[in-house]
Amino acid sequence: MPSLKDLKNRISSVKSTRKITKAMQMVAAAKLRRAQEAAEMARPYTERFNAVMAKLAASVGDAENAPRLLSGTGEDKVHLLVVMTAERGLCGGFNANIAKLAKAEADSLIAAGKTVKIITVGKKGRDAMKRDYRQYFIDHVDMTEVKRVGYADAQAIASGVLSRFDAGEFDVAKIFYAQFQNVVTQIPTKQQIIPAEIGEADEAETGSFYDFEPDENAILADLLPRGVATQIFSALLENAASEQGARMSAMDNATRNAGEMIDKLTIEYNRSRQAVITNELIEIISGAEAL
């Protein structure tokens, strides 16, 4: 049975934990709003970009001359997995879920006899992946210094990936990130970025014939690398929002748990205090009776 003093200490330590988690929750809520706004603002670009890509891809038609970023290398041997996670923990299952998805993919690729290469973005993902897949690691992008994700960050990652592709280091690239659904749900997602997967153009829009300046292939060659950067950028933004959302709900839970713990401890404290008083009374009374 812990002494009264021990109980008191524990209560005060849990109280300060609660204060910290409460503060972290509020910080995450503020950051989440900003991250969501950023994701919202980036949406028009992505939407239009994809629409134009679909039109272009539809009009290029013949796969023979299409750039390799679109048609692929014709092989399917070496897979590059770009695993994007957070730099910091204390955000529930956020990092673990992304890592789990990436690991499942890596395992199934390895089982199918493919070569796997891994690039991680964010420290937590690196730690999680490094445990089991050390030999497949080729690079890590550090985002510790990045306070707010900008397009330049995405471009830097994309150009790294693209130069590896040009050097023939891999055939297929996929990115792993968490899609932001709402504060409690973030969906770990994998998305293929090379070769590009392009949605079908709307029926109504393909009707109009576009002029291209310069020709289709030149534009496509210019756009595809941008497409990779754009996809990485929107994944980074989704990730940022997801991270804050996950942290917010994790910290909300932690705050609630701390509250429950304090209640329990307080009851225990009161009980043992009462027990001590009762004991003392019994001693006094039995002492008086013995006289």
Next chain:
Amino acid sequence: MAETVQFDLVSPERLLVSVAAREVLIPGAEGDLTALPDHAPLITTLRPGIVRVSGPDGDKEYVVTGGFAEINGQSISVLAERALPREDMTQDHFKSMVNEATERLNRVKEENAEEHGLIDDATKLLHDMVAVGDHIGMSPN
């Protein structure tokens, strides 16, 4: 009231403008072009330059660093890699843009000394960038 066309200028980070424009000057990769309402459908890449929009509140200018534009009868969308309203353009911004272009040229020169096409492209990019500076009265140094 003259005819107008919906004009949007977006960068990856945000939507800069969305107005009904009477005409839009676009720095296409193969030369400037002015798009009026009911322009024939066209997709073009951009070179660094100035986009000028004649909108409801007069002419506005934006500095863009490349990207592409989609024009069709109903709307004009410019998707710029980086875009800034001209009045927000500072010497620092401009300098970093020119530096970036210079770096790229140097890198291309080092890596692909054989491929003149790439070097020419990068050189042109730098020249375009400097030309933008001339236009808005900023020097690369």
